[in-house]
Amino acid sequence: MSSFEPKIVTFLCNWCSYGAADLAGVSRFQYPPNMRVIRVPCSGRISPKMILAALRKGADGVWISGCHPGDCHYIEGNYYARRKFTLLKEMLEFNGIEPGRLHFSWISSAEGVKFAEVANKVIDEVRQLGPAKVFIKESPEESAA
Structure with a gap:
């Protein structure tokens, strides 16, 4: 298990993260x-389906990072993102997926040091969880594609 290196799918806002x-x-x-x-383009444009697809296709963790609250280039996209991912994290936990597999952060384009720190934190937390054992069924729309 010590040689395990997690795969993290990271969704980054174009303007900040x-x-x-x-x-x-x-x-x-x-x-x-x-x-x-x-x-x-914006963390608010990320659909929960995208996160579920990443986990289903083998990601050990997902990290979403956007602009700080009040600094979104699309006015309030990051507020929408925060609401969506709070609910999604609870749903994943209810279905047996560890909450440490989904991370969310606010990082501006001037915070390179913070980006590296959060990246290391996310990777370390997912590494401690071990490989993901996620069994999420495809939706009918995804299986038709």
């Missing part, structure tokens, strides 16, 4: 390469 990831890379802040980054 993606910029922080870029700054962390350019500044050579250290964090493990376990993340697969998906750049989205």
Whole structure:
């Protein structure tokens, strides 16, 4: 189990968190390469179906990061995201999926250090949980595609 390296699917807001990831890379802040980054226009545009699909297809954890409250380029997209993922996290826990597999954060484009710190924290927490044993059925729309 000590050699286990988790796969983390990371949804980053284009305007803030993606910029922080870029700054962390350019500044050579250290964090493990376990993340697969998906750049989205806004954290509010991420559907819970996208998170469930990531878990179903083998991700050990999911991390969503967006603009700080009040700084969203789409006015209140990050508030929508916060509400959606609070409910989703509770639903996942109710269905037996550890709450530590889903993470949410607010990181601005100037916070490269914070990005690296949170990335390390997310990866460490998911590593401690071990490989995901997620059994989520596909929805009828997804199986038809």
